[in-house]
Amino acid sequence: xxxxxxxxxxxxxxxxxxxxxxxxxxxxxxxxxxxxxxxxxxxxxxxxxxxxxxxxxxxxxxxxxxxxxxxxxxxxxxxxxxxxxxxxxxxxxxxxxxxxxxxxxxxxxxxxxxxxxxxxxxxxxxxxxxxxxxxxxxxxxxxxxxxxxxxxxxxxxxxxxxxxxxxxxxxxxxxxxxxxxxxxxxxxxxxxxxxxxxxxxxxxxxxxxxxxxxxxxxxxxxxxxxxxxxxxxxxxxxxxxxxxxxxxxxxxxxxxxxxxxxxxxxxxxxxxxxxxxxxxxxxxxxxxxxxxxxxxxxxxxxxxxxxxxxxxxxxxxxxxxxxxxxxxxxxxxxxxxxxxxxxxxxxxxxxxxxxxxxxxxxxxxxxxxxxxxxxxxxxxxxxxxxxxxxxxxxxxxxxxxxxxxxxxxxxxxxxxxxxxxxxxxxx
Numbered sequence: 520x521x522x523x524x525x526x527x528x529x530x531x532x533x534x535x536x537x538x539x540x541x542x543x544x545x546x547x548x549x550x551x552x553x554x555x556x557x558x559x560x561x562x563x564x565x566x567x568x569x570x571x572x573x574x575x576x577x578x579x580x581x582x583x584x585x586x587x588x589x590x591x592x593x594x595x596x597x598x599x600x601x602x603x604x605x606x607x608x609x610x611x612x613x614x615x616x617x618x619x620x621x622x623x624x625x626x627x628x629x630x631x632x633x634x635x636x637x638x639x640x641x642x643x644x645x646x647x648x649x650x651x652x653x654x655x656x657x658x659x660x661x662x663x664x665x666x667x668x669x670x671x672x673x674x675x676x677x678x679x680x681x682x683x684x685x686x687x688x689x690x691x692x693x694x695x696x697x698x699x700x701x702x703x704x705x706x707x708x709x710x711x712x713x714x715x716x717x718x719x720x721x722x723x724x725x726x727x728x729x730x731x732x733x734x735x736x737x738x739x740x741x742x743x744x745x746x747x748x749x750x751x752x753x754x755x756x757x758x759x760x761x762x763x764x765x766x767x768x769x770x771x772x773x774x775x776x777x778x779x780x781x782x783x784x785x786x787x788x789x790x791x792x793x794x795x796x797x798x799x800x801x802x803x804x805x806x807x808x809x810x811x812x813x814x815x816x817x818x819x820x821x822x823x824x825x826x827x828x829x830x831x832x833x834x835x836x837x838x839x840x841x842x843x844x845x846x847x848x849x850x851x852x853x854x855x856x857x858x859x860x861x862x863x864x865x866x867x868x869x870x871x872x873x874x875x876x877x878x879x880x881x882x883x884x885x886x887x888x889x890x891x892x893x894x895x896x897x898x899x900x901x902x903x904x905x906x907x908x909x910x911x912x913x914x915x916x917x918x919x920x921x922x923x924x925x926x927x928x929x930x931x932x933x934x935x936x937x938x939x940x941x942x943x944x945x946x
Contacts, residue, residue, distance in 0.1 A: 526609045528665040530567035530602060532560050538601035543594070562595035567667075570674040571596060578678050578688060586647075588690035589679065603671055604693045610664045613699050618783050621719045621726070622811070622873050625782070628717050628728055629789050629809045632766030635716060636735070638727040639780050641756035642746070645723035646694055647686040649701055650749040651676070654687065657701055672697075686749070698722070701747055708745045714738070726782050731761050766805045768794050774808065781814040785873065786880070788812065813871050813880035821920075822887050824848060824944050826899060829891055831943040833902040838911060840939065843932065845888070847940050849918040850930045854937065867923045874924070884920040892916055 527534055536556075543559065544552045571577040579592045591597050607613075616624070629635075642648070658664070658672050672693070679688045687694040687701075702720065709718040709727065717728040729738065743752060760778035774790040781787070788810040828844040831837075851866030867881075874880065892907070892915045894900040907915070922928065932940065 526606075528606045528609075528668055530564065530599065530667060530671075532564060535560050535563045535567070535598050535602055538598055538605065559595055559598065562593075563598040566593070566595050567599045567602075567671065570670055571599070571678060573674070573678075576678050576682055577675065578682060578684075580682060580684070586644075586689055587684070589684065589688035590690060599671065600675075600691065600693050603668055603675075604696050606664065606668045607661070607672075607693065607696045607700070610661050611696075611700055611703075613696060615699060615721075616719060618721060619873060621721060622783060622785055624717065624719070625726060625728070625787070626809050626811060626873070629787060630806045632805045632807060634731040634761075634763050634765060636729045636731040636733075636759065636761040636763075637778065637780055638725070638729065638739075639756075639758035639760075639782055640725040640727070640742075641753040642723040642725070643751050643753040644686075645750070646689040646698060647684075648749045648751065649686040649698070649747060651680070651685075653748045654697070654701065658697075661700065695722075705745050705747060709742070721783055724783060731763055735759060762789060762807070766807050767791055768805065770794065777807070781816065784814050784817050784871065786812040786814045810875045810878075812874050812878045817871075818880050818883060821848060821884055825888060825891050827943045829903045830899045833899060833906070836906055838907070841907075842911075842914060843936065844940050844943075845915055845918050846930050847932065847937070849888070849920050849923040850928045851923065852930055852932055852937070854934075864929075866929075867920055868927045871924070878924075881921040881924055888918070888920070889916060 547555055566572055577591055577596045578589045580587045580589045658669055687697050714730040714733040719726050758780050760780055762777050774793050777789045779788045790808045792808055828841055832841040851868050853862040853864050892912050895904045
């Protein structure tokens with residue numbers, strides 16, 4: 520008996536109870552949690568039986584960074600969606616590599632001494648571009664998925680269309696699972712494609728390492744033809760770079776850059792080894808040097824947050840909040856993870872654990888922070904320099920992105936304080 524057929528896909532009190540999270544009872548007194556649990560499960564069961572209770576619309580949309588993001592308007596519908604996503608995962612083989620594993624694999628491959636070409640590609644309006652017929656045909660073809668689950672997915676997509684949405688609803692966890700299923704054929708073709716050494720995709724971000732023997736124009740034309748109906752590459756985010764010859768020793772002490780690109784928040788810089796570096800190999804093979812740093816775009820965003828923190832301080836003169844914002848940016852912390860029902864760690868190290876030793880990005884951020892604390896020039900810093908005392912400046916200068924990363928230093932904040940810290944960064 521297969522795993523999918525033995526798994527209970529039904530929607531009943533027992534199966535819905537399994538997808539309850541601790542988050543569902545946050546700020547609910549212990550004495551009232553049992554009653555809320557019973558009410559939620561009863562309402563979720565009614566929603567599942569009625570296929571999200573038409574003619575009501577279960578989805579609500581809101582704008583975010585130029586896109587419309589959707590959420591389920593009712594708590595009970597979230598439970599139904601969680602169960603739906605679980606059913607989908609059990610009926611399909613969704614085992615995509617995580618961000619860190621992709622970066623590790625990519626770094627190892629880039630160190631190889633053979634010629635290769637890097638394609639850094641992006642799919643335009645990823646979630647919105649899937650065609651309705653293709654989505655429904657794909658859902659219908661999922662082996663072992665129960666008819667009730669299919670009908671619930673169709674009802675959710677119908678509701679999305681009814682409020683002007685296209686493709687799959689951006690923001691829902693089930694949409695992430697659906698999009699992976701919709702991309703499976705494309706992913707398989709790319710992984711086994713001619714002249715492709717390595718292929719990976721993280722949502723809409725694609726990275727391909729090829730043999731460099733292919734014609735670039737023909738290769739991209741064939742790739743586009745393999746995309747699911749409706750999907751297109753974003754020409755503004757295409758980046759192609761190549762190391763067209765085998766690795767060779769550099770005579771100079773400082774090797775020139777062979778190629779550079781950003782992917783998944785990291786910057787990759789590839790160089791040939793110097794004579795000194797080439798002499799250190801144990802097996803006699805020459806390997807390229809791959810330096811991994813924080814992507815320039817991410818560094819710019821962190822700098823913007825530093826400026827906004829000082830700008831907020833210039834208006835409020837809230838010293839404790841400025842100090843906590845700088846601590847938050849330069850160190851590591853824990854945040855509540857509703858899916859795991861517990862906490863997960865984040866911060867300068869945990870966001871970028873794979874950057875190389877001595878990464879220039881961390882030093883750049885430390886210089887920028889020092890300038891923000893000490894500068895008497897500029898619209899913002901000329902104000903904050905006069906209202907921050909010498910003692911407070913010494914406290915701020917004790918924070919360091921490089922130290923926070925190397926020492927993995929940790930700081931504790933409540934969920935309320937994290938919300939206050941991030942409030943001036945929302946834009």
